[in-house]
Amino acid sequence: MTARTARTARTLRTALALLGIAGIGYGVYGLLHDPYIRDPLDVLVWGAGAVVLHDGFWLPLVLLAGTALVRRPLLRGGLVVVAALTAVGLPAVLRAGVDHGNPSLLPLPYLRNYLLLLAAVAVAVAVMAAAPHVPGALRAVAAFVRRSLASWRHRPVRGRRLRD
């Protein structure tokens, strides 16, 4: 890096930092002076609570699950997808039916849909786990189908036949 590009990079970095501080300042000022927010302390408590719950409860749980139980990458990937679906879908599952008299709010069977999605993830993981063996498995299935069809065709015939 030449001295000039280093200087430009430093200027940009300082500008970005100042912009960030300005944004934070604007947000904090607004939060403290908004006439509708009666007690900004509430927001602080909920923000701190979110951090404590996430870093002190949720993440240790994930790490424990990761180190103690799950070693296979595919299963791990499936659990990542399940965790995401849970984080996004759980509120709807919990609140299904609470529509304040507005049937167009939360109109779907969320628990069923959530369980369906979990099943879909399980199937996807199982299929991918079997993927290296798929060509062989396919051949085996095809052979099985051929054999069954052949025995079906050559069974003692009474009435209808499959072909001919």
Add this chain to the structure above:
Amino acid sequence: MRRLRLRNPLDVTLPAPPQALRRGPFKEGTFRSRLHEPRTAVVLGRWLGAAVLICFVTGLISHLLQQPPTWLRDHLPSRPVQGYRVTQGLHVISGIAAIPLLGAKLWVVYPRLFSWPPARTVRHALERLGIALLLAALLLELFTGLLNTLQWYPWPFPFRQTHFWLAWIAVGGLLLHIAAKAPEIAAHWRRTKPALPGRRALLGSVAAAVGAVTLVTAGQTVPWLRSLDLLAPRRPDLGPQGLPVNRTAAQAGTVTTPADWRLRVDGPRPYSLTMEELLALPQTDVDLPIACVEGWSASARWGGVRLRDLLDRAGAAHGALVRVTSLERNGPYAVMTMPHTYARDPLTLLALRVNGQALHPDHGYPARIIAPNRPGVLQTKWVSRLEVL
């Protein structure tokens, strides 16, 4: 003369706490995964940063459309017709995508929470404080935003104002974080070979997670994903007359319309019209989306009288601001003001019908406003009065 070099106060070293306190997760080697490393953090940080910035910009657009400052008010464009539908759809889509991205990013950098010593210098302490602020703001933003789409408000503060101010703290914190980490980000911006084993699998899982949550929720606004809409709080075709409702007539106290309902239009030449008289005026049909701030949207065919025809009849000046009053008593959107850019748009209607039928009470019977590129809460229902200001 010797120059006196003052030390930057940010670089003042802080005393390290006694080693005896270094227990539990603070001990070295607690976190065994190889993936708690900067390159993975940079890749995930780029994805998360993009999602957060899209979410911020689209949220700002929504805020400005909903509550414009006076200098901007008369310049808000009524086009593109689908504009708000797209930006607000993106707002909720990027916000939902940010949930697994933030989760993954925080997993990667989690060991840094227990770095030792906790603060080396004043700069380091401030940086960590900034990260705490960024994290708190982001977590609360995503949490309140997600629950708002379900109209679930378990917290003691108002949603809209808090969500708005926290967004500035979150994005400010993000910019500060990028500035603080700039050298590390630059050092790990490009892929190095050989690739770290397991990183691809992790990134693939996170991408799959983002894809999954997007596919099963985006159908509330993206028409061709509707059949996959499994976890979104809305389905664009479910509701009275095949359209969702944000606030019902029962909630607004407007289930029955006064028998003597007339549309009052106040201006230089005030007048009022009964429903028959309104229906006798030239009627227009337009295809317009109703796009809610909560992220769902649906197109419908609206029929009624062009708003500009009603305003012309009252002798309104072209650039006049219009105030629309609803029969609704206490809602925050019972009174709405509309700049001329919308009021004069040929697509803006005082709608009397939707999809060929008279409006359902939940959709604003006897009459509602429908305008292009406007948030749903400003498409005032149960209209009783128009005023030229």
